[in-house]
Structure formats: C-alpha cells, structure tokens
Amino acid sequence: MKSNDLHLNEDQVIRSVVDENDLSVAVRDHLSTCLACQRKKEQIEKELTSLCRMAKESAPLPRQEIRLPFHKPRLWSWRPVFATGLAVILLIAGVWWYGLVTTSKEKMTAQIIGEAEKDRQLTAEIDALEEYAPYDFYPDISGESDPDYFDEFLEFVVPLEENQNKEA
Amino acid sequence: MMADINYQVAELAEKARAGDRASLEQLVNHFHEEIFRMVYYRTRSRMDAEDLTQEIFMRMSKNLPGLKDAGRIRPWLYSIALNRVRDFHRKKRILSFFGTTTELDAVAQATAGSSNNPGDNVIQKEFQLQFHRFTEGLSRWEREVFMLRFVNHLRIREIAEALKKSESTIKTHLYRALKKFRENPEFRDLLRGGVL
Numbered sequence: 381m382k383s384n385d386l387h388l389n390e391d392q393v394i395r396s397v398v399d400e401n402d403l404s405v406a407v408r409d410h411l412s413t414c415l416a417c418q419r420k421k422e423q424i425e426k427e428l429t430s431l432c433r434m435a436k437e438s439a440p441l442p443r444q445e446i447r448l449p450f451h452k453p454r455l456w457s458w459r460p461v462f463a464t465g466l467a468v469i470l471l472i473a474g475v476w477w478y479g480l481v482t483t484s485k486e487k488m489t490a491q492i493i494g495e496a497e498k499d500r501q502l503t504a505e506i507d508a509l510e511e512y513a514p515y516d517f518y519p520d521i522s523g524e525s526d527p528d529y530f531d532e533f534l535e536f537v538v539p540l541e542e543n544q545n546k547e548a
Numbered sequence: 549m550m551a552d553i554n555y556q557v558a559e560l561a562e563k564a565r566a567g568d569r570a571s572l573e574q575l576v577n578h579f580h581e582e583i584f585r586m587v588y589y590r591t592r593s594r595m596d597a598e599d600l601t602q603e604i605f606m607r608m609s610k611n612l613p614g615l616k617d618a619g620r621i622r623p624w625l626y627s628i629a630l631n632r633v634r635d636f637h638r639k640k641r642i643l644s645f646f647g648t649t650t651e652l653d654a655v656a657q658a659t660a661g662s663s664n665n666p667g668d669n670v671i672q673k674e675f676q677l678q679f680h681r682f683t684e685g686l687s688r689w690e691r692e693v694f695m696l697r698f699v700n701h702l703r704i705r706e707i708a709e710a711l712k713k714s715e716s717t718i719k720t721h722l723y724r725a726l727k728k729f730r731e732n733p734e735f736r737d738l739l740r741g742g743v744l
Contacts, residue, residue, distance in 0.1 A: 438672040
C-alpha cells in the first residue's frame, strides 16, 4: 500500500489546518484527492470560522471615539461633569450629616444638663421634706417656732405653783 | 480583495507616517473595532478595553514615524496592543497584591452582546463562557497564538512578527492549541450549532 493511499491521522489533519505546506508531499497529494480527509479538515476550519464569527458578534462595539494628539480637547464630557456632580452631592451630604450629628450632640448635652438640674431640685425637695416633715404651720400651732410662746403655753397648760398662789 | 485592502492600508500608513492627519484618522478608523475587540477578549472589560484602545492608538500615532515598513502596520500595531495589554495585567496583578482591586467575575461581566435578540444573547453568553473556559486551559503562548490566528485572523507570519518569535514556534503553539481544541467537544458542539 502506498503512503498516499493512507488517510490522514488526527495529527496530520491538525497540521494541515495550521499549515498544509508542513506536510510531506505524499500526504499533501493524498489530501488533495481524498474527499474524506478534505471533509475532516474542512470541518475543523468551519468550526474555527464559526469561532471567529461568534467572537466578533459576542464582543461589544467600542463607544468612545479615538482622540488623537492633534484633536482639540473636548469642551464637554459627561465624565468630569458626573464626577463633579457626585463630589458636590457627597460634600453636601457630608456637611448635612456632620451638622446633624453636631446639633444632636448639643441637644443631647442640654437635655442631660436639664434633667440633672431637675433631679438635683427633686433631691433637694426630698431632703427638705425629710428634715422638716410637717408643713410649716405645724410648728406655729405647736409653738415650736417661738420659744417664748412655748413657755407661756406650758405655763397656761400647767401653771407653776407660785404663779397660782400669786393669782390666788 | 484582501490584497487590495492590505495595499490601501499600507498606503494610508505611509501617508500617516509622513504626517498626513487625514490618513492617520482613516487608519485609526480602519483598525479601531478590530483592536478594541482584541483588547476586550484579553481584558474582558469594556471600560478597560476602551481606555487601552485609546492608549494604543495614541502610542501608534506617536511611534508611527519610526515604522520602517508601512506594509507591516498590522503586526506592528498588534505588537503595541499586546504590550499594552501585558502592562495592564501586570498593573492589575500589583494592585490585587496590595488588595486595592477586586477580581470581578469576568465571564459574568462579559455580557455586552451586540444583539437585541434575547436568544442570541443567550448563545453569546454561552459562547463567552465556553471560550473563556477553553482559553483558560491553554498555556499563555498557546492562548495568544490561537486568539491571534482564529479570533483576530492574523497570518502566521504576522503573528510571528507581533510576538517576535519564529514562525515554527508559532506553528508549534498553534498545533498544540488546536489539539486541545479538538479535545473539547462541548465547545465544538456550540460552534457547530453556530455553523448551522
């Protein structure tokens, strides 16, 4: 059997796709006449053509124009405008947030001071109540508020003997 | 037809090299989409691809007077693009080392299909996923050579020039990549579906 009667093996088919000229003359002669081997090679080539086409279709198209050195700089571009807008919004949000935090801190401090003052007043009132439990007018009735009156009152309730004799 | 285009491109490159701005603009327009796509498949980010494409063309216009043979504009431009992509990945690696960047799910991100048909978008997403998986299984050089040959449609001589390697080295990498491609029935089934 002559070598050009043999069909191409897998390696030879692949080599024919890479570069047919790298195959020996006998193998090339066989390939040029054998439909089965040609079909094998064409099948791979079809797949690779399909790969190229699908790669082209699946890739997006460029959106930006190419700016060359001699082109005038663009006066307006959405990117810096967008970046500036975003920076301004962030700055405003930051200032607002800082103000909110500071104000709420001040408010909280004032509230705490107010509550402490109220607590202090309440404590003072309780202390006062503990020291002088009865209302103010009770000492007047009992005479405790006036020591002289207290003596007179006792004299009235339980007169001394000598004073009784005097009166008699 | 192809030879005509190549001749026209070489002529534009020659004029642009001599300082003709209109020719330079035409040259940029001719390669814009192709280079963008090339970068997109290597970064898998539209925004990065836009920025890198801009940088590539700026570098092209700057270095064009130094181009020796205007007929070799394509591999020359691809070598600039490949260097820029390599720099991009290097920077990204450094940033990720310092934890200043997060690794996004590139495949999930790469969903910007050009079709409005939902069915097409599903196929495109599936393609991107399978393609990503396949190329991840290749070595760095196999991947580069395979993509330049079958996605960007460069000839072997052009790939060799762009990568500054010999043609036989390119063929070896291409052969190995194709062998792995043949061993990937899932991806090939998807492509065969695309063929029909």
